[in-house]
Amino acid sequence: MLDLFTIFSKGGIVLWCFQHVQGICQSYGPSVNELIKNVILQERGGTNTYNHGQLTLKYKLDNEFELVFVVAYQKILTLSYIDKFLDDVHRQFRDLYKDDLYTNNLYGSFDFNSCFQQMLKEAEDSSRVVTKIQMKTFGESLKSKKTIQSMIKENKKEEKETKNKKAPKKEVIVNPVGDANNDDVVLDEETINRNRAKLFGPKKKKEKPAPVKPVTKSKRPKQDRKWENGGTSSDQPDLDYSNSTGDSNGIDNQIPINDKVADDQKYVGTMRGALQNIDDESSGGEEDEVEEEHGSKPKSTESRGFGMFNMFKGLVSSKTLSKEDMEPVLIKMRDHLIGKNVAADIAEKICDSVATKLEGKILGTFDRIASTVREGVQESLVQLLSPHRRIDILRDIMECQAKNRPYVVTFCGVNGVGKSTNLAKICFWLLENNFRVLIAACDTFRSGAVEQLRTHTRRLNVLHPAAEGSSQQNVQLYEKGYGKDAAGIAMEAVKFARDLHFDAVLVDTAGRMQDNEPLMRSLSKLIKINQPDLVLFVGEALVGNEAVDQLTKFNQALADHSHMSNPRLIDGIVLTKFDTIDDKVGAAISMTYATGQPIVFVGTGQTYRDLRNLNVRAVVNALLKA
Numbered sequence: 001m002l003d004l005f006t007i008f009s010k011g012g013i014v015l016w017c018f019q020h021v022q023g024i025c026q027s028y029g030p031s032v033n034e035l036i037k038n039v040i041l042q043e044r045g046g047t048n049t050y051n052h053g054q055l056t057l058k059y060k061l062d063n064e065f066e067l068v069f070v071v072a073y074q075k076i077l078t079l080s081y082i083d084k085f086l087d088d089v090h091r092q093f094r095d096l097y098k099d100d101l102y103t104n105n106l107y108g109s110f111d112f113n114s115c116f117q118q119m120l121k122e123a124e125d126s127s128r129v130v131t132k133i134q135m136k137t138f139g140e141s142l143k144s145k146k147t148i149q150s151m152i153k154e155n156k157k158e159e160k161e162t163k164n165k166k167a168p169k170k171e172v173i174v175n176p177v178g179d180a181n182n183d184d185v186v187l188d189e190e191t192i193n194r195n196r197a198k199l200f201g202p203k204k205k206k207e208k209p210a211p212v213k214p215v216t217k218s219k220r221p222k223q224d225r226k227w228e229n230g231g232t233s234s235d236q237p238d239l240d241y242s243n244s245t246g247d248s249n250g251i252d253n254q255i256p257i258n259d260k261v262a263d264d265q266k267y268v269g270t271m272r273g274a275l276q277n278i279d280d281e282s283s284g285g286e287e288d289e290v291e292e293e294h295g296s297k298p299k300s301t302e303s304r305g306f307g308m309f310n311m312f313k314g315l316v317s318s319k320t321l322s323k324e325d326m327e328p329v330l331i332k333m334r335d336h337l338i339g340k341n342v343a344a345d346i347a348e349k350i351c352d353s354v355a356t357k358l359e360g361k362i363l364g365t366f367d368r369i370a371s372t373v374r375e376g377v378q379e380s381l382v383q384l385l386s387p388h389r390r391i392d393i394l395r396d397i398m399e400c401q402a403k404n405r406p407y408v409v410t411f412c413g414v415n416g417v418g419k420s421t422n423l424a425k426i427c428f429w430l431l432e433n434n435f436r437v438l439i440a441a442c443d444t445f446r447s448g449a450v451e452q453l454r455t456h457t458r459r460l461n462v463l464h465p466a467a468e469g470s471s472q473q474n475v476q477l478y479e480k481g482y483g484k485d486a487a488g489i490a491m492e493a494v495k496f497a498r499d500l501h502f503d504a505v506l507v508d509t510a511g512r513m514q515d516n517e518p519l520m521r522s523l524s525k526l527i528k529i530n531q532p533d534l535v536l537f538v539g540e541a542l543v544g545n546e547a548v549d550q551l552t553k554f555n556q557a558l559a560d561h562s563h564m565s566n567p568r569l570i571d572g573i574v575l576t577k578f579d580t581i582d583d584k585v586g587a588a589i590s591m592t593y594a595t596g597q598p599i600v601f602v603g604t605g606q607t608y609r610d611l612r613n614l615n616v617r618a619v620v621n622a623l624l625k626a
Contacts, residue, residue: 002079002120003055004028004072007093009106010040011066016093016110028072031055035070042388042596043353043380051075060086062094063360064320065101069093085123092119267609268463271432274394277615278578278602321361321369329373330355340623342586343545346593354380378620381589385616387598391572394433396533397503406438406497408505408530410490411574412523413538414550415511418576418603420449422538423506424456426601428608431464431474435503440493441479442486442526445510445519450479453508463608472500486510487526494530507532514553524561527568536600538574541587551594572600575614579604583622588614 005018019028031052039050040059050057054076060069069090073079092115094101100108138144187195330351337347354376363372393407400407409426411419420443427437439457443449457477464474478493490507497505509526512519527535537554539547551570559567573591581587588599599614 001077002071002073004032004070005089005116006032006070007110007112008068008070009066010068013106015067015106016112018113018116028055031057031072032070035059037388038596040068041383043357043383044349044593047349047352048356058082058086060090061356061359062090063358064362065094067101079127081123081127085119088119088123089116264459264463264608267428267607269432271429271609271611273433275429275601275611275613277613278604278618279615319363321358321363321372323355323359325369326355326358326373329370333373333377337586337589337623339584340586341543341581341584341590342623343548343590343594345545346548346590347586349593350377350380350384350589374624378624381620381623382616384589385592385599385614385619388596389598391534391598391600393430393534393600397430397435400533401503404498404501406494406502406505407534408494408507408532409534409536410507410509410527410530410532411536411538412509412554412570413511413574414513417511417538417540419511419538420452420456420508421606422574422576422601422603422611423508424453424460425603425608425611427456427475427506428460428463429611430504431460436472436501437475438493438497438500438502438505439475439477440490440505440507441477442489442493443508443510444480444482444484444486444489447482449508449510450477450481453477453479460608476502486522487529490526490530514550514557517557520554520557521561524558527558528562528564531568534600535568535571536574537570537572537591537595538576539587539591541575541578541581541585543587543590545590547587547590548594551591555595570595570597572597574601574603575599576603578602578612579610583625585619585622588619589623 001020002018003020006014007016008014034052035050035057038044040061048058048060050059054074055072056075056077057070057072059071061067062069069086071082071086073082093110093112096112096115097110100106100110333354334347334351337350338344342350354373357380358372358376361372363369393409397407411423413419423439427439430437439453441450441453454477457475460475461473466473478489478496480489480492486509493507494505496502507526507530509523510519512523514520537551539550543550551573555569558569562568573595575588575591578585592599602612602614604610604612
């Protein structure tokens with residue numbers, strides 16, 4: 001039983017709608033809107049099924065007339081006729097109103113109720129018909145063809161076979177001089193004994209080669225390793241931080257004047273306002289393709305031209321695109337994306353989504369399948385990487401200032417991805433925009449984590465000292481040592497920041513693998529108790545399939561261990577080590593596709609200034625670059 005069937009254009013004009021119960025259209029509206037927002041607009045059309053609440057929605061795209069056909073029914077029902085029924089309705093509606101659709105007359109009256117009801121009744125009746133399986137008669141079975149005489153013959157054959165197996169074999173030898181027709185010659189007893197003596201007689205012992213004495217090398221005396229930057233006992237007082245003291249609230253107030261921060265002084269004042277985008281290093285690729293399509297400059301056969309698409313120049317068509325036409329191009333596209341570090345299953349889903357979006361589209365006379373598929377993939381990737389919600393941290397901090405509370409950001413991720421380093425970069429960026437920041441050292445598990453944040457705090461305070469006449473530093477570290485409850489430290493840090501009027505709190509957490517249940521419970525507890533404004537997952541740009549597994553299990557663990565009906569999940573991604581991957585930027589696609597959340601920051605180096613925004617066009621061009 002269907003609850004809803006609607007036909008609307010991609011521009012949002014509803015052409016026709018059917019409801020099983022009249023007057024409750026509002027209850028189906030959110031489900032259809034979620035389908036449009038999360039599947040159709042986000043280019044996730046690899047599968048035509050979407051679940052929302054108690055409903056299951058299936059859809060079909062008509063790319064020729066830019067229409068969407070959506071059917072909704074209860075999730076507990078198993079309707080085997082839905083896919084065929086959806087195709088039949090799509091085909092019938094096109095045939096009935098093709099004149100209006102060709103002229104783009106979408107505001108006319110589409111009286112499709114009677115035809116739809118008839119098709120629905122036929123589909124439901126056909127699903128109720130159960131074909132009965134008739135049993136075979138005895139005459140049709142194989143057992144009826146067996147007779148007693150055939151069974152006796154078979155038994156005699158089996159007895160002969162067993163007797164032949166038990167009969168002793170005669171020892172024969174091929175007569176090399178005798179007649180060629182006589183294959184076997186029976187030997188007498190004397191010949192047999194002679195042959196046995198030759199076979200089982202004493203064998204000559206093989207002489208063993210003389211052992212080769214190994215050449216002994218003269219052993220060198222072990223030499224002490226000399227370290228290039230090795231210190232002496234005179235440097236010990238400068239390297240000893242064990243006596244550093246803080247106040248009763250865990251705030252470290254010791255600020256050493258270090259000459260090493262002089263290299264970072266040149267970066268002060270260069271990161272005010274919004275962050276810069278990643279440089280587009282592959283912007284010239286599209287210009288080369290445009291020149292080749294119009295034939296303005298002939299190129300030799302050795303030129304790469306279209307890159308990975310130059311092998312499909314012969315696939316020129318002026319007919320309607322089908323999946324069979326696009327299959328060879330999409331296979332090459334999938335392999336190309338996997339080679340660019342996109343996860344294999346996500347590359348498959350992207351190609352399926354492009355095939356669904358382009359199926360039925362009519363090509364022009366001079367359009368190529370390869371270029372059409374490339375444009376479709378490019379649009380899908382741009383739509384996928386573009387954030388569907390606003391994340392403006394500077395603006396959100398100002399809104400929190402008006403409410404007299406700090407803006408809280410929590411960083412989480414696996415071990416060794418650069419959480420503390422990128423936290424310090426973001427802190428430097430906030431200091432550049434005249435915000436006071438409190439760093440909460442909630443990594444009470446890893447040795448040296450608190451000392452690392454203390455070093456960053458001291459360096460940042462040297463770069464951005466407190467204003468004259470002010471006793472409060474611009475950045476402070478809140479720490480309680482090791483082995484403590486991370487959720488409690490974060491709660492105390494937020495309260496401390498509210499009392500001393502800090503603008504932002506950056507919470508550093510311990511690195512943990514996605515399968516470590518105790519640490520995942522601890523992270524879920526921290527997020528549940530403190531309810532931060534932003535939860536950022538820090539991930540490497542070097543990973544491929546592992547990125548999907550990490551993000552999926554992090555989100556799943558946060559949902560399972562929160563014990564809430566509406567759990568708090570990951571809000572954004574920090575992509576680190578982006579400067580080490582050249583053009584293999586597929587991890588950005590994998591992470592965004594797995595969570596649906598945007599990439600907020602990109603780490604491009606080790607200094608405080610190496611923090612960028614994601615340039616969507618640059619990443620897509622790098623992905624499609626040969």
